[in-house]
Amino acid sequence: MDKLTPPPVIAIDGPSASGKGTVAQRVAHALGFHYLDSGALYRLVALKVLQAGYNLHDETQLADAARNLNVVFQDSAISLEGRDVTDDIRTEQCGILASQLAAYPGIRAALTDRQRAFRQRPGLVADGRDMGSVIFPDAALKIFLTASAEIRAQRRYKQLMEKGINANIADLLQDIKNRDDRDRNRSIAPLQQHHDAQLLDTSSLTISQAENAVLSWYDEIRAKNRV
Ligand code: CDP
Numbered sequence: 205m206d207k208l209t210p211p212p213v214i215a216i217d218g219p220s221a222s223g224k225g226t227v228a229q230r231v232a233h234a235l236g237f238h239y240l241d242s243g244a245l246y247r248l249v250a251l252k253v254l255q256a257g258y259n260l261h262d263e264t265q266l267a268d269a270a271r272n273l274n275v276v277f278q279d280s281a282i283s284l285e286g287r288d289v290t291d292d293i294r295t296e297q298c299g300i301l302a303s304q305l306a307a308y309p310g311i312r313a314a315l316t317d318r319q320r321a322f323r324q325r326p327g328l329v330a331d332g333r334d335m336g337s338v339i340f341p342d343a344a345l346k347i348f349l350t351a352s353a354e355i356r357a358q359r360r361y362k363q364l365m366e367k368g369i370n371a372n373i374a375d376l377l378q379d380i381k382n383r384d385d386r387d388r389n390r391s392i393a394p395l396q397q398h399h400d401a402q403l404l405d406t407s408s409l410t411i412s413q414a415e416n417a418v419l420s421w422y423d424e425i426r427a428k429n430r431v
Pocket residue numbers: 219220221222242243244246247299302303304306307331332333334335383387
């Protein structure tokens with residue numbers, strides 16, 4: 205790869221709780237690539253908005269808050285204004301508000317450059333909703349990673365329990381369906397399988413099987429010398 209060629213990107217998009225974060229992190233680790241959890245940025249904006257008590261209808265103020273977020277990502281820890289918020293941003297309250305705020309064009313625009321800045325050598329694995337369609341349209345590999353809503357509710361339940369956060373499967377399933385509707389039907393950067401993305405349905409796959417599927421697609425691309 206010459207110095208002028210931008211570092212390769214693997215874009216993994218998909219719905220809530222599909223397991224794309226876990227798969228993306230493992231693929232990044234296996235390849236020695238950087239990792240971008242773009243949903244964490246929307247969750248950070250939500251946490252900031254909750255803490256500051258901003259008016260949810262004042263899009264200009266919300267976009268300013270998104271643009272000026274003082275965030276540090278270090279390994280798997282995330283801090284906001286010097287305070288560790290790694291677990292705080294994972295609550296359902298933050299997730300739901302993140303999905304509402306993510307429908308504001310001004311907020312999405314305010315986060316665009318911050319996301320692109322993660323594209324560093326030797327490469328990047330980025331997960332979210334619009335990684336392949338908007339943020340990294342020239343990604344070497346685009347994947348739409350999904351699973352049935354029921355399986356996703358079970359996965360989210362297990363994940364929250366492991367973190368000691370109380371949850372109820374029926375509520376989680378309803379929340380996942382609501383979030384799918386909101387993410388799919390918004391006018392800006394809606395969640396959808398991009399025409400050039402590979403579909404990876406993980407409903408009956410283990411995490412390792414899903415990781416291996418991504419790695420072998422990427423190997424094929426490398427073998428064809430396109431990266
Ligand atoms: O963990 P989960 O998959 O539920 O959500 P997340 O990836 O942490 O993202 C939280 C919310 O941010 C999602 O419901 C999306 O509405 C929004 N989001 C987005 O609009 N675009 C992205 N690239 C990433 C997240």
